Amino acid sequence: MPDVNDIDWFGRSGFSRYYYATFWAIRDFLEEIDDKWNSPSHAQIPDLLGKNLLKRIKKVLKTQTNAKLLTHAEAEKLKHAAITCTSQLAEMLEVARSIRVKADYFPNEKCRRVGTVVMLGDIKDGVAADWLKTANRLIGSLRKVCEKIGLII
Amino acid sequence: MKKLASSSKQRQIKLFLKKYANGKYRAAAVEFSPDSGDYFVVIPSEISITDHAKKMLQRRLAKALNLNAAIVTLLGLKSNLYCEEIQELITGDLDIVDDVVVSHDGVYVTAVVFVNGNGEIDSLQGDRNLLGKLKRYFKDRSLVLERVLFSELSVAPPSDVQILTALNKLSPAKLDDLITEFEAKNLPFPSLAWGRRRMDALRRNGFVIWQKSERYAITSLGISTLPAAKGKKSNDVARALELGRRRW
Numbered sequence: 001m002p003d004v005n006d007i008d009w010f011g012r013s014g015f016s017r018y019y020y021a022t023f024w025a026i027r028d029f030l031e032e033i034d035d036k037w038n039s040p041s042h043a044q045i046p047d048l049l050g051k052n053l054l055k056r057i058k059k060v061l062k063t064q065t066n067a068k069l070l071t072h073a074e075a076e077k078l079k080h081a082a083i084t085c086t087s088q089l090a091e092m093l094e095v096a097r098s099i100r101v102k103a104d105y106f107p108n109e110k111c112r113r114v115g116t117v118v119m120l121g122d123i124k125d126g127v128a129a130d131w132l133k134t135a136n137r138l139i140g141s142l143r144k145v146c147e148k149i150g151l152i153i
Numbered sequence: 154m155k156k157l158a159s160s161s162k163q164r165q166i167k168l169f170l171k172k173y174a175n176g177k178y179r180a181a182a183v184e185f186s187p188d189s190g191d192y193f194v195v196i197p198s199e200i201s202i203t204d205h206a207k208k209m210l211q212r213r214l215a216k217a218l219n220l221n222a223a224i225v226t227l228l229g230l231k232s233n234l235y236c237e238e239i240q241e242l243i244t245g246d247l248d249i250v251d252d253v254v255v256s257h258d259g260v261y262v263t264a265v266v267f268v269n270g271n272g273e274i275d276s277l278q279g280d281r282n283l284l285g286k287l288k289r290y291f292k293d294r295s296l297v298l299e300r301v302l303f304s305e306l307s308v309a310p311p312s313d314v315q316i317l318t319a320l321n322k323l324s325p326a327k328l329d330d331l332i333t334e335f336e337a338k339n340l341p342f343p344s345l346a347w348g349r350r351r352m353d354a355l356r357r358n359g360f361v362i363w364q365k366s367e368r369y370a371i372t373s374l375g376i377s378t379l380p381a382a383k384g385k386k387s388n389d390v391a392r393a394l395e396l397g398r399r400r401w
Contacts, residue, residue: 147315148381
């Protein structure tokens with residue numbers, strides 16, 4: 001039977017790994033779009049997604065709509081999908097990063113066991129385990145948009 | 154429940170057709186007749202199939218999926234003009250119709266509408282307004298609409314930008330080269346006719362030009378619409394690598 005310290009040490013390491021797996025998935029995707037985005041800082045990623053990437057997508061959509069390669073409705077549909085995915089990804093990564101910071105740098109914030117669930121702050125281990133799956137789903141949708149408009153070849 | 158079972162069988166047949174004979178019949182529509190309980194594999198007229206090949210396909214379907222499927226080939230010449238007009242007529246502001254294949258024998262018309270989502274098929278099938286529109290369209294041209302079949306494309310076809318991106322890399326390229334390029338990326342063209350129509354539309358808008366040897370080349374206008382990625386992922390690098398591959 002693991003004691004309270006074991007749960008805390010292994011638990012916080014687990015939360016940290018869940019975050020890093022998600023971070024790497026998003027970082028790899030960003031690098032697919034632009035070589036320069038291959039080494040962003042942790043804090044930079046939400047901005048890269050919500051501002052830089054979205055700005056680039058909107059610019060390409062505008063060019064292609066003006067050239068009549070896309071209809072206005074098609075462009076709006078793609079823009080809406082991009083906004084939804086980037087904002088959800090950015091939001092999720094912000095939450096995940098705040099938990100990772102707690103796990104790595106705040107030993108006073110203990111991981112605790114509630115029934116069969118391990119929690120850090122108000123995040124359950126099951127929720128953290130889903131970060132990567134959710135990120136992959138959103139990245140998949142975002143990749144489709146980028147492929148359609150030629151941002152990813 | 155019966156509908157669910159039949160649509161799952163239809164999907165199985167489509168998957169089978171995707172692999173059978175190197176995917177030659179993948180553009181075929183698969184229909185289920187609730188009255189007879191039979192499945193119909195409708196082969197568009199542009200795909201040639203002999204009687205022997207039909208029997209072979211029927212036997213292989215029976216063996217692999219344990220079902221009876223009639224193989225129906227569309228008669229007559231398909232008309233690109235009708236296809237484009239009908240696609241416009243059905244689609245309107247909606248982006249749900251990927252391709253329309255029309256066949257007629259001078260009087261009776263069969264239209265196969267390829268839709269890009271299964272939910273959309275149900276809404277289109279039940280749309281009497283739409284059927285009325287189609288009937289009137291053909292009546293005005295002294296033709297009788299015999300049947301409309303709706304079929305789902307399992308993978309969305311490449312977008313115009315994706316076609317231009319591929320053409321930028323391969324230019325000058327035949328339609329077959331583009332089809333091969335997209336099949337390698339698991340982005341199949343719904344049909345050869347669809348590819349010709351897309352290229353024709355891109356040519357009319359000045360994004361590509363058609364060269365004598367049945368090859369297409371991208372124009373400067375076409376290139377200007379592609380995103381300017383920098384570094385190793387840019388279109389220029391993809392083009393340079395392709396030219397190098399051809400040379401060596």
